[in-house]
Amino acid sequence: MAAIRVPTEEMAKHVVNQWFQELQDRGIHPLPSMSLREVTENVVASLLDSLTRPDWKDAARLNLRVLRFLADQLNLPLEQSLEIFLRLRRHIVRALSLLLESASEAYERIETIWDEGVLSLTVHRQTATQTALELAHRKYQALFEQASDAFLLIRLDEIGTIVEANPAATNLTGYSPEELLGMSALKLAPVEELEKFRDALQELRQKGHVRRPSIGVRRKDGMMVIVDLSATLLFLDGDTYALCIARDVTEQRRMQQRLESVVTHRTKELAQALERERYRASQMAVLAQIAAEALEAVSEDSVYQAAANALKEHLGLYNVALFTYDKDRHELILKACRGAYEEVWSPIYRQSADVGLLGLAVRTGEPVLVNDVTRHPDYFQATPAESATRSELVVPVKLHGEVIGALDLQSEQVDAFDEQDLQMAQAVADQVAHALEAIQNFNHVRILQELNEQIVENLPYAVALLDDKGNLVIANEQFCQGICRRPREEVIGRHWKEIVPDELQKSLLANHFPSLDEAISAAVHHRQDFFLPEVPYGDVWLDIRVISIRGAQQHRVMIHIRDASLRVRRIYQLETLMAIAQAMESTYEINRLLHAILTAATAGPGLGFNRAILFLIDKTEKVLKTAMAVGPLTAEEAYATWARLAAERKTLWDFLREYPGDEAVRQAPLMQYVQDLVIPLNEENLLSLCLSRHEPIRVANPVNEPRLPEKLRALLGDAEAICVPLVAQEEWLGVIVADNAFSRHPITEESERLLRLFASSASVALRNAQLISELKESLEREQKMREQLIHSERLAAIGELAAKVAHDLRSPLVTIGGYARQLQRNPSDPERVRRNIQIIVDEVERLERQLRDLLDFAAPKKPRLKKVNLSELVSRLAEIHRPSMEAAGVHLMVDFPSEPLFVMVDEIQMERVLLNLWRNAVEAMPEGGTLSVRLWREGDFVKISIRDTGVGIIPDELPNIFKPFYTTKSTGSGLGLAICKKIVDEHGGQIEVESTVGKGTTFTITLPTTTM
Structure with missing residues (x-):
């Protein structure tokens, strides 16, 4: 198949080219569509290929149908379409003969499929055509009957007989359908319109179509209606007809006439408005000219002169003048004048701000419009030459609410100025004020720019300004000569890479700085500043700053290089x-x-x-x-x-x-x-x-x-x-x-x-x-003296301690001795013996307690720390000692949180602290009371509060209660609270006391928590 495919395609192209050439020779010109030709070539090639196959009958039928369909796309009559299709057949037979190498076989195969296919397609086409004609007739009938325009079919005989008319035609003419059919169309033409109808008929016969807008038609009642008429020439069954379509435009004509009247009236109004707009345009031209010249003005005098020239040139005023206001002298100074008084007023003319309409406008800050100056009391005639003035308009020139001058317009006519003139003059005054401000700002900026340039040039370090492409815009002499070693003219406008020495860039990289290229790129694209300190460059050290300068419309990068050698x-x-x-x-x-x-x-x-x-x-x-x-x-x-x-x-x-x-x-x-x-x-x-x-x-x-x-x-x-x-x-x-x-x-x-x-x-x-x-x-020397002093103090302390101990031991020993001697004298009295022995035992216990306190204070044991739940310890001690407290009339209350409160303590020592404080609290409440024990966590600490409702401690005694041997009780050793404080301190904690006489005392112990 591959060997036959190429010649088949070439033959198909040759067949189609010959066929299209024959069509053109017969005057048939298919649309210039390359796609139709290409599709036809492909179908012919497929047909030739299928006719060479063993199953050529079935294979070729589909291609033949497609080929017949393509022939129908030429939109020719059926007979002509069949004729040109037969011409295509002859070319296909010749091509197939070459492929089969047999003309008879080729003719037989084409004959077999061609007649059957063409006949079937022709019958189908006739049927489709008949159906289309019927559908078109129905559509025509619906359009003809329901159209809003009048349709008349007129046979073009001697009288122009009407052979058909739609309902709209009867409404237009006032004749019934029966009256219209067979009636001469000339009956509908008014006498005065007959010539127009004849011209239209002649043009219809020549061109086949004619249109006459706004032509008269006479109704049955004699009234004439205006219609837009169009007619088309038709040839039916050998006769010539005119299909006329008439649209009633009578009401439209009346509306048009009314509109023309309105337009005429409006045209007059517009002419008047145009005149006013021309004057307004002149005013706008004044403003535009002032604005344009103000942009080019380089001095305040040029602004005043430009405003005066524009007003005189475009408005033709009698006289125009602009003044500045000298606030210190309260005078108006002439700055520009054009018109009648141009030669009268000298360039150095001054006028007091207390006189005239000018002075009135300056003093009040409001415009003054006078259309007959001879009747105004404030009018001031400076010179006899000003006698011709009849109308005057003065507008103060203000800048930021302050009067800085005045615009004076004069006319030799009465009632020369109106509100529009006032608005225009106000606009001119505002423009002058803005232009003056712009010049002041420009001069200020220019001075600042010159000052900046001088500052940059005279800076003691190198400065350069780059644009966003890296080209140098500004560079001072220090940068050009000191860094680049080039004259300024070789630096400005060039890219920094072309003029900054490679030695400097290599030094940056060698000292692990970002390269100058990286720094400048970051400044341009990321607006990031860089400081590169102490860069070695030759025999000097440089501080280099790359600074991103953010502008509203453009971006700049500043390179700032300072000699840091001295600092280094x-x-x-x-x-x-x-x-x-x-x-x-x-x-x-x-x-x-x-x-x-x-x-x-x-x-x-x-x-x-x-x-x-x-x-x-x-x-x-x-x-x-x-x-x-x-x-x-x-x-x-x-x-x-x-x-x-x-x-x-x-x-x-x-x-x-x-x-x-x-x-x-x-x-x-x-x-x-x-x-x-x-x-x-x-x-x-x-x-x-x-x-x-x-x-x-x-x-x-x-x-x-x-x-x-x-x-x-x-x-x-x-x-x-x-x-x-x-x-x-x-x-x-x-x-x-x-x-x-x-x-x-x-x-x-x-x-x-x-x-x-x-x-x-x-x-x-x-x-x-x-x-x-x-x-x-x-x-x-001091150490020797201190050792001697300590030795002396130690001896004194031992003596004092011995006296204290002797005093504390003497009382219980005296008591024990007294009762022991009583026992010796009366050993036979059992009751006395028991009572004396109990007293002796109590005194011995007190003596032992005092000796134990003394030993604990003199030689304290190092705490053996372990992790203890303080809540459990307090709860256990409360259960043990609650009965004895209740026997003494003391109510014990314990409050602690549900979670454990762990601390690192010596449990025995902490027990002693708590019991000592509880014992003191019970002794402070001889008549009974309440002892409240509360535990809580506060940050990294656990706190224990022990509060009683006892007699309290007087303020003078509070600072001394933790001192050794200090006591307020007759039987106390003065070491209990001192030992408590010592134990708490050795645990890294703190003990505090608050007391109010008659209300009670509160001890608070703070201990560090543990996370073990």
């Missing part, structure tokens, strides 16, 4: 000084401190001097003595030391932590050289002068300085040296002498400033060390 150096210096200060503060040993001070002065990471000598004041002898020296004595020693340190790469902290020991310091060559130096404290000495002035002294050439000791001059030589005083709180401590004898580095102002700051810290540290040394000595 200062920070490094301060950090160095801070490290030195911390190192010095970390030791209070004098020798270690002195070594740290001199090491900081000479170490490379520190102040970096070659060597330093520290002299301290001997207050007894009033001299300066060498305390310590650090550094090399000779150049060879210096070079060897520097080489060793370069290999070790020590930090400042490494230097400061090292201390070789007192002996090693004393044996150093430099220290050996200067250790015997003693310098008197007098003004002739340079070091004494340095101390008295409290400021460093630089010595340019020490060897030639006579105020230095000879040995020190020889040591320092000709290298520059510096002396720095050590002074703390106005107290002289000593002097540091430093130099750069071997490196020959100059001692700069910066070095001197650092050394001064260093000396301040060193002085404080040295003074602190001296004070601590003195304090240690004082503390040692």
Whole structure:
């Protein structure tokens, strides 16, 4: 099948092309539709293919029906359609003969399917056509009978016989259907309209169609109606007919006439309105011109002049003038004038605001309209030339409610101005005020812009402004030359990547900063600011800020670059000084401190001097003595030391932590050289002068300085040296002498400033060390004295305690002795023996209790903590002691929550605290009362409240109740509450008391909870 498919499609295309060419040769032009041709080619190809198959009869019938349907789409009459379909058949037979290689077989197969298919399709088509004709006839009849327009079918014979008329025609003409049928159509034509009807008939015969609007038709009653007539020429059964359709437009014509009358009247009104609108347009033109020229105005005078010119040009006024109001002088000053008084009023014309219509408008702040100035009492004629004025309109010019001027319009005619003129003048005055404000604002903005440009240009740091595409809009000289190293003309307008050096961008990345590209992109797209501090760039350090500037309509990015080198150096210096200060503060040993001070002065990471000598004041002898020296004595020693340190790469902290020991310091060559130096404290000495002035002294050439000791001059030589005083709180401590004898580095102002700051810290540290040394000595003396005092106080306390114990023990012992002797004297009285023995037992128990309290207070046991539910403990103790309390007339009430309240306590000690407080409460209620015990949780604590209704404690005694041996009871030891407080304190808790005399006392214990 694949081998036959290609030639079949080519043959089908050839068949269709030949068939369409024949159609065109016969004058049949199918619609130019490529889809019809393509579909026909596909169907013919499918038909040829099916006719070559074994089941060609069944396979070809469907394709033939489709092909016949496509032929019908040409919309030709049946006979012509069959003819052209037969022509297509001949072309198909030729193509099939080539495919079957047999003309007879091809003809037979086509003949077999063609007649059957075409006949079937033709019968179907005739049936469908007949059905369509019947349906069309019914539709025509319905349209003809029910149409609202009159339908008349007229045979075009000598009289124009009416052969058909619909109901609407009878209504239009007033004739019945019987009267109309057979009647001459000329009877319906009025005499005056006959010529129009003849013209219409002639045009109908020529063109086949005619239309005559608004033509008269005579009714049966003689009245004439106006109709819109249209007629179409028809040929039926050999005769010629005219189908006429008439629409009654009589009422429409009457309405049209009335409308024309209204239109004529309205046209006059519109003409008058047009004239008014022309004047209004002139007023609008004035406003538009003023607005346009105000936009271009650069000064206030140009605004006044533009307003005067526009009013004069468009409105043709007699005179136009604008004034400003001088509030201080209460005068109106002429700013612009156009018209009759242009030559009369000089440019410096002034008028008092107290006279004239101008003054009235300015004083009241309201417009003044006078259409006959000769009758107005406030009218003021400044010059004789103004006598021609008859009408005047004055409008104050206001800005933010304040009068700043006036607009004056004058006319030589009476009643020249109306309300519209007033509104127009008010609008002009408002425009002038807004334009003046805009110019003031513009000038203010221009001044600010110039000021901003000057500020940006004179800023001590680099500033550049980028647009949202990264192009430079503004850049000051610092940015162009200092950062980009280019002239300004090569920077402005270019993209930042083209002019910012790569060195700066690489430095950002090398120091783990965001790239400049990332920062600018984030500022543009995400409105995010960036601060990139202390970026190294060449031999300087830069602070770079990328700032997003948010505008109402446009977005900008500012690059702000400041030289941070000085700050970086200062920070490094301060950090160095801070490290030195911390190192010095970390030791209070004098020798270690002195070594740290001199090491900081000479170490490379520190102040970096070659060597330093520290002299301290001997207050007894009033001299300066060498305390310590650090550094090399000779150049060879210096070079060897520097080489060793370069290999070790020590930090400042490494230097400061090292201390070789007192002996090693004393044996150093430099220290050996200067250790015997003693310098008197007098003004002739340079070091004494340095101390008295409290400021460093630089010595340019020490060897030639006579105020230095000879040995020190020889040591320092000709290298520059510096002396720095050590002074703390106005107290002289000593002097540091430093130099750069071997490196020959100059001692700069910066070095001197650092050394001064260093000396301040060193002085404080040295003074602190001296004070601590003195304090240690004082503390040692004080410790000895304290031990002696404690020993004395202990002996006194023992005596007092012995007296107290003896007093407390004496009473029960006396009682026991008395009753024991009674027993000895009367042992035979059983009742007396029992009573005396009970008293002796009670006194022994009291004595034991007092001794136990005394022992517990003197040697307390460490609490053995465990997790205890305080609610259960209180509940258990309440059940045990409730009967004894009730026997004493005390009602016990216990309140605690349902959930457990766990605390870490020594259960036995806490039991003792509770029972002691309960016992005291019962004793405080000799006549009975209520004891309330309440437990609750409060945050991370559990609280116990013990409240009685007893006699209370007087306020003066409350501060003392927890003190040992303090009691208000005759038989108390004074240790019960003291022991309670001690136990609670050892549990990390707190005990508080509140009391009111006559009402009772409340003790509150607070203990920490546990989550164990």
